[in-house]
Amino acid sequence: GAVVSQHPSWVICKSGTSVKIECRSLDFQATTMFWYRQFPKQSLMLMATSNEGSKATYEQGVEKDKFLINHASLTLSTLTVTSAHPEDSSFYICSARAGGLQGNQPQHFGDGTRLSIL
Amino acid sequence: AQSVTQPDIHITVSEGASLELRCNYSYGATPYLFWYVQSPGQGLQLLLKYFSGDTLVQGIKGFEAEFKRSQSSFNLRKPSVHWSDAAEYFCAVAGMDSSYKLIFGSGTRLLVRP
Numbered sequence: 001g002a003v004v005s006q007h008p009s010w011v012i013c014k015s016g017t018s019v020k021i022e023c024r025s026l027d028f029q030a031t032t033m034f035w036y037r038q039f040p041k042q043s044l045m046l047m048a049t050s051n052e053g054s055k056a057t058y059e060q061g062v063e064k065d066k067f068l069i070n071h072a073s074l075t076l077s078t079l080t081v082t083s084a085h086p087e088d089s090s091f092y093i094c095s096a097r098a099g100g101l102q103g104n105q106p107q108h109f110g111d112g113t114r115l116s117i118l
Numbered sequence: 119a120q121s122v123t124q125p126d127i128h129i130t131v132s133e134g135a136s137l138e139l140r141c142n143y144s145y146g147a148t149p150y151l152f153w154y155v156q157s158p159g160q161g162l163q164l165l166l167k168y169f170s171g172d173t174l175v176q177g178i179k180g181f182e183a184e185f186k187r188s189q190s191s192f193n194l195r196k197p198s199v200h201w202s203d204a205a206e207y208f209c210a211v212a213g214m215d216s217s218y219k220l221i222f223g224s225g226t227r228l229l230v231r232p
Contacts, residue, residue: 006161032218043208043222044162093161097218106152107220109161 006110023094029074030096124223141209150212
């Protein structure tokens with residue numbers, strides 16, 4: 001149980017292109033999803049928290065207009081990197097958390113998306 | 119402020135040897151603690167979690183961790199390491215505000231000698 005699917009796993013595109021990454025919870029409803037960025041040999045950096053039916057909450061320093069997040073249903077959140085440039089190249093990982101106000105619900109992670117901007 | 123420290127960047131053990139990965143946290147109350155493992159190019163897999171109760175928690179793949187409040191530690195252990203355990207291991211604490219954000223340590227890379 002608690003499977004999170006992230007797609008695509010790898011994308012290469014030209015500078016200036018917009019790229020959409022999908023994150024789906026396959027066997028549970030996720031009221032909250034998180035988007036992380038990970039640089040090589042580093043820990044995960046939280047970019048934003050996505051709540052179903054409401055606007056995402058972005059961490060300090062993350063450009064809202066650059067990284068568009070939509071959480072339209074209880075099983076799907078999308079991250080769109082708009083007008084991507086080489087400095088946006090990174091490994092992006094999503095996670096999903098089942099509903100409820102209890103803090104003991106763990107986050108379940110997708111397999112990540114390797115984004116390479118040429 | 120909440121923080122998680124994993125003091126060891128790299129650890130190398132021989133296959134079959136025991137393993138302990140250290141994790142210390144800074145938090146004002148009893149935290150929710152997690153250990154995740156990440157293989158190269160992959161997402162994170164939950165190994166185990168601690169919320170309350172028994173301070174020794176069992177996880178998947180033969181891992182266990184012990185919560186020690188007096189030391190603010192949550193060290194991960196395995197009695198006999200397998201070559202497939204080579205990966206990056208992250209300790210994390212959950213925020214107690216309504217955001218439930220995870221605060222990650224910097225990770226420990228485990229290398230296994232044949």
